[in-house]
Amino acid sequence: MTPARRTAPVAPVTPLTAPVEDYLKAIYDLEQGGDPATTNALAERLTLAPASVSGMVRRLASQGLLEHEPYRGARLTADGRIAALRTLRRHRVLESYLATVLGVPWDDVHAEAEQLEHAASDTLIDRMARALGDPLFDPHGAPIPTRDGVVDETRHRTLADFPVGTRGTVMSVSDKDPVMLRYLGELELRPGAMVHVQARAPYDGPIDVMVGGVLRQIGPVAARAVRIAAAL
Amino acid sequence: MTPARRTAPVAPVTPLTAPVEDYLKAIYDLEQGGDPATTNALAERLTLAPASVSGMVRRLASQGLLEHEPYRGARLTADGRIAALRTLRRHRVLESYLATVLGVPWDDVHAEAEQLEHAASDTLIDRMARALGDPLFDPHGAPIPTRDGVVDETRHRTLADFPVGTRGTVMSVSDKDPVMLRYLGELELRPGAMVHVQARAPYDGPIDVMVGGVLRQIGPVAARAVRIAAAL
DNA sequence: GAAGTGATTTCGTCTATACGAAATTATCGA
DNA sequence: TCGATAATTTCGTATAGACGAAATCACTTC
Numbered sequence: 001m002t003p004a005r006r007t008a009p010v011a012p013v014t015p016l017t018a019p020v021e022d023y024l025k026a027i028y029d030l031e032q033g034g035d036p037a038t039t040n041a042l043a044e045r046l047t048l049a050p051a052s053v054s055g056m057v058r059r060l061a062s063q064g065l066l067e068h069e070p071y072r073g074a075r076l077t078a079d080g081r082i083a084a085l086r087t088l089r090r091h092r093v094l095e096s097y098l099a100t101v102l103g104v105p106w107d108d109v110h111a112e113a114e115q116l117e118h119a120a121s122d123t124l125i126d127r128m129a130r131a132l133g134d135p136l137f138d139p140h141g142a143p144i145p146t147r148d149g150v151v152d153e154t155r156h157r158t159l160a161d162f163p164v165g166t167r168g169t170v171m172s173v174s175d176k177d178p179v180m181l182r183y184l185g186e187l188e189l190r191p192g193a194m195v196h197v198q199a200r201a202p203y204d205g206p207i208d209v210m211v212g213g214v215l216r217q218i219g220p221v222a223a224r225a226v227r228i229a230a231a232l
Numbered sequence: 233m234t235p236a237r238r239t240a241p242v243a244p245v246t247p248l249t250a251p252v253e254d255y256l257k258a259i260y261d262l263e264q265g266g267d268p269a270t271t272n273a274l275a276e277r278l279t280l281a282p283a284s285v286s287g288m289v290r291r292l293a294s295q296g297l298l299e300h301e302p303y304r305g306a307r308l309t310a311d312g313r314i315a316a317l318r319t320l321r322r323h324r325v326l327e328s329y330l331a332t333v334l335g336v337p338w339d340d341v342h343a344e345a346e347q348l349e350h351a352a353s354d355t356l357i358d359r360m361a362r363a364l365g366d367p368l369f370d371p372h373g374a375p376i377p378t379r380d381g382v383v384d385e386t387r388h389r390t391l392a393d394f395p396v397g398t399r400g401t402v403m404s405v406s407d408k409d410p411v412m413l414r415y416l417g418e419l420e421l422r423p424g425a426m427v428h429v430q431a432r433a434p435y436d437g438p439i440d441v442m443v444g445g446v447l448r449q450i451g452p453v454a455a456r457a458v459r460i461a462a463a464l
Numbered sequence: 465g466a467a468g469t470g471a472t473t474t475c476g477t478c479t480a481t482a483c484g485a486a487a488t489t490a491t492c493g494a
Numbered sequence: 495t496c497g498a499t500a501a502t503t504t505c506g507t508a509t510a511g512a513c514g515a516a517a518t519c520a521c522t523t524c
Contacts, residue, residue, distance in 0.1 A: 048513090104356065303488090303489055
């Protein structure tokens with residue numbers, strides 16, 4: 001008799017629609033903060049009316065992809081999490097492939113991947129990943145889930161919360177806003193860059209940080225888009 | 233003053249939906265025979281109910297993408313043709329890229345491209361095309377429209393209509409059916425192959441044809457999926 | 465504990481796309 | 495010219511996903 005084995009994640013019977021995949025991905029992301037994803041936060045993230053989100057969340061819950069306590073927020077079930085990670089893998093492999101192989105500018109890859117992630121087959125994504133040597137991180141430093149839904153969920157501190165006087169390495173930058181991404185690129189704040197936080201003005205003020213030997217002042221909004229690990 | 237210039241095809245204000253792109257592509261294809269695309273032919277091609285096609289055709293006509301004479305059939309307008317060729321270019325560039333660069337099997341590229349063609353941006357398609365050296369034909373031998381909607385519309389005869397005793401070159405094979413494609417591949421009937429038609433049984437019977445030094449018998453259905461140009 | 469405020473849900477509605485059943489039109493053969 | 499048959503359209507309806515307006519709930523503040 002074959003030994004017992006965890007059932008591997010399997011493609012769902014009815015493939016998920018693009019909107020559904022977008023909801024699940026957004027909920028996964030919001031949940032990373034620890035709290036359930038609220039209707040309003042989802043509506044803002046997806047630029048939809050809260051009423052629309054309310055309806056969709058109820059539908060997804062009835063399909064077993066979410067647990068939803070009305071007025072409290074939504075959490076992914078195990079199934080929902082698997083689906084979200086499948087989409088996240090597609091997204092991040094696509095970002096990596098487009099940037100590395102096809103030379104798509106790093107502030108454009110997010111938007112392009114956002115469309116393609118709903119259309120590419122799993123085996124195509126695997127081919128792309130293999131062509132890249134199965135990378136563990138995408139061009140923005142975000143970890144790429146494996147085929148089996150394993151992903152590094154370490155939450156690094158943002159540059160805005162990083163203790164003054166400390167050195168660290170940029171681990172990731174948010175890929176959501178291309179303008180922001182271009183700005184961070186100009187500041188050399190890319191994954192792998194070494195930084196040294198010199199000072200932070202009070203009341204959410206600007207932060208003085210050494211990047212590549214240059215002292216920069218960066219605002220709190222941009223700082224929150226950059227995640228740092230302390231240097232050993 | 234700058235010299236007068238044809239207005240280049242421009243992305244439509246409201247991007248077309250995936251179903252609309254599929255209809256336009258199918259109508260373009262059916263129209264290549266010379267006659268307008270009929271409702272039933274479209275329904276079969278798209279595996280939809282004729283009633284559904286009827287409704288959609290009326291809508292597309294009201295949007296100026298088609299001319300539709302009820303009970304007679306539909307033809308693309310100039311706008312419709314441009315849109316169809318944009319989709320066709322995406323499809324064929326994707327097929328070429330997937331097969332050539334990513335090693336997706338010959339008989340799978342069609343299905344994969346069918347999905348991706350609705351999601352990939354024009355500039356991504358152009359990047360892929362450039363990476364391939366702007367090929368003129370896709371892996372099945374179908375001509376790839378240029379960015380400006382220029383395409384070779386030469387209609388070659390099918391192997392089923394090819395005169396007995398003549399030599400020719402396989403120009404293209406239909407990409408629609410993966411099983412058929414695998415079969416034709418086994419017979420070495422790929423674009424570029426030299427063939428010599430030896431005999432054809434009457435009443436739509438099998439055809440004797442030399443391919444790569446081997447005499448093959450192939451049925452009329454498969455023969456109609458292969459297009460040939462006479463050798464000079 | 466009551467009131468107010470902001471978040472959330474409910475309700476009625478809209479659009480795009482699809483369907484089956486029934487009605488209509490075109491065409492071919494007698 | 496008259497049907498018969500096949501193709502096509504019309505009609506009523508369904509589903510997914512979205513919206514705004516109005517109702518409801520939760521939490522803070524008095």
